[in-house]
Amino acid sequence: MPIGFHQSIAGGISMAPERARELGCDALQFFCHSPRNWNSIKISEGEKEDFLSRVRSYGIRSTAIHSSYLINLASPDEILFKKSAGLLIKELEIGEELGVDFLIVHPGSTRGRDVDFGIKRVREALTFISRSRCGSTVTLLLENTAGSGHALGGSLVELKKIMDGLDCIRLGICFDTCHAFAAGYEISGHGDVDRLVDNIRGEVGLESLRLIHLNDSMAPLGSNVDRHQHLGSGRIGLEGLGALIRHPALREIPIIMETPKGSEKDDQRNLSVPESSL
Template identity: 30%
Template sequence: MGCHVSGAGGIWNAFENAEKCKAKSFALFLRNQRQWVAKPLDNATIKKWHEASQNFPVHLILPHGSYIMNLGSPVPEILKKSRDMLLEELQRCEKLGIPHYNFHPGSTVGKISREECCRCIAESINLAHDQTKDVICVLENMSCQGFTIGGDLHELRLIIEHVKDRSRVGVCLDTCHAHAAGYDLSTEDGLNKFLDDFGKIIGWQFLRGIHMNDSKGESGDHKDRHENIGRGKIGIAGFQRIMNCEHFNDVPLILETPWTSNEGYGKEISKLEGLIKK
């Protein structure tokens, strides 16, 4: 269990913030996620990161990409900026020794077909792979909101099929997004349907992480609205089943709930760990 932590004051501070939450995994932004241009990593930052990360399993660190990046954009200027950002972020991960990089796939913005957008996203990944060595691009399932890609698991599968090096692509499952997309994770049948579809459509070999979020909305409302664990429509019983799912062992289970403090996240981590059947 872990959470999204702050890297304010220096990204190496993420480890201290994770420790305060008793997080065994974490996500973070490696740069200002609301700007296209970021200051390059300097040697001092890289050194401090490596010193802080010595005793932390790197496969349990899952950086999150910028929300402004759209790797399937039909607008040439936005597509170029997005591709440049992806490359720069993968290069950051390489310098820091982080094996994964998670991001929202993209959006048609209503101007191209969903299939064309998926192919464009895959090509964006291929271009970044050609210029980097080993960081794995981790696609996130979405909520079927608007023109976003990835709420339908078949769209994630289509992207993966068009990535040349499939050893360098994976998926992060977001519980709120899945619930909003139409899988009722508050019920055993809904969770089993989601797990069955993921196994058949994507394949468990591609799972790289889980975002643990309750949902403010009902199943199938297509609204990406995160809620604190147990306060939303998935509920405690739903998360008890999720926490005891054998498929989710040894991957980062990361909270992105509305807490703004380490203390709040720490309480939710303890709550979820307490749901594990001994």
């Protein structure tokens, strides 16, 4: 399967595939603008061509944009809700221009309202977005979360309820191992991974699973705390993470690591884990 990291776009959007190539990766994730800023950037024709030609010539097989952290499709606040849907549409447009496969979004926070309200709200947003970008070449992926506070998406069942029956744009799931573990999905042993895959099959369907965020977790099982850790240095550990990437049902699914980047060697060390597990 294609493997890579979340890469910085410092120096321009085409620096993301450049950084992937330096590590020898064939998958890539990036923010298409500052994730803490409402202003989406306009990509120039030159930048777009540069990005596309690097992705092609470097043999990068899977590309994903991670949406802005400000977007909250479950917000009870009407202004924030509309701004969120509007920014996600702009990110989809950028994704289409850059030929990326996926745009990943967290389902959002209800800010204290109940889960049913949140699910209805996100479905309303996705219906609006899919009408606006009907037939988009980019598949929108809902990412599972650690389930902290009022965040939706700690359970895969919630993601399934959000997506059910929506069409017009392609939808799928991005499964983050750190978030899942923190939300209570045990992954640390071989048997746990078999049960997890059965859970995914039963709760959302394996065909919906399009991308894996492979991260270890600093926080314990079921803690609802989202703290990414280097592979093998966290509470999940190498047995479970190795079993997950070797699982026959998941073999074709692209892997992105969002592990800490403390030193230059960190990405190389994390990359050696899936490479030696395959």
